[in-house]
Amino acid sequence: xxxxxxxxxxxxxxxxxxxxxxxxxxxxxxxxxxxxxxxxxxxxxxxxxxxxxxxxxxxxxxxxxxxxxx
Numbered sequence: 001x002x003x004x005x006x007x008x009x010x011x012x013x014x015x016x017x018x019x020x021x022x023x024x025x026x027x028x029x030x031x032x033x034x035x036x037x038x039x040x041x042x043x044x045x046x047x048x049x050x051x052x053x054x055x056x057x058x059x060x061x062x063x064x065x066x067x068x069x070x
Contacts (some may be wrong), residue, residue: 002041002042002044002045003014003020003021003024003044003045003049004021004037005045006045006049007020008023009047010049012039012052016052018057019052019055019057019058019062020048020049020052020059020062021057022059022063023043023051023052023060023062023063023065023066024045024048024049026059026060027044027048027063027066027067028044030063030064030067031044031067031070038043040070043070044066044070047066047069047070048062048063048066051065051066051069
């Protein structure tokens, strides 16, 4: 649940949060991460937020960039 915890008190709007959570869930699937307590999920969540902060809006590209970075 790393991404949800990171976004809980953030200044992101609902649409931005939706894009990031969509990208996060897809990245988890692509990487085969099923254990949400795995430390890798937090690394992934932070990378997703970092990429979204650059202005990227497409969840598929956010996901692809995060997976490539890891």
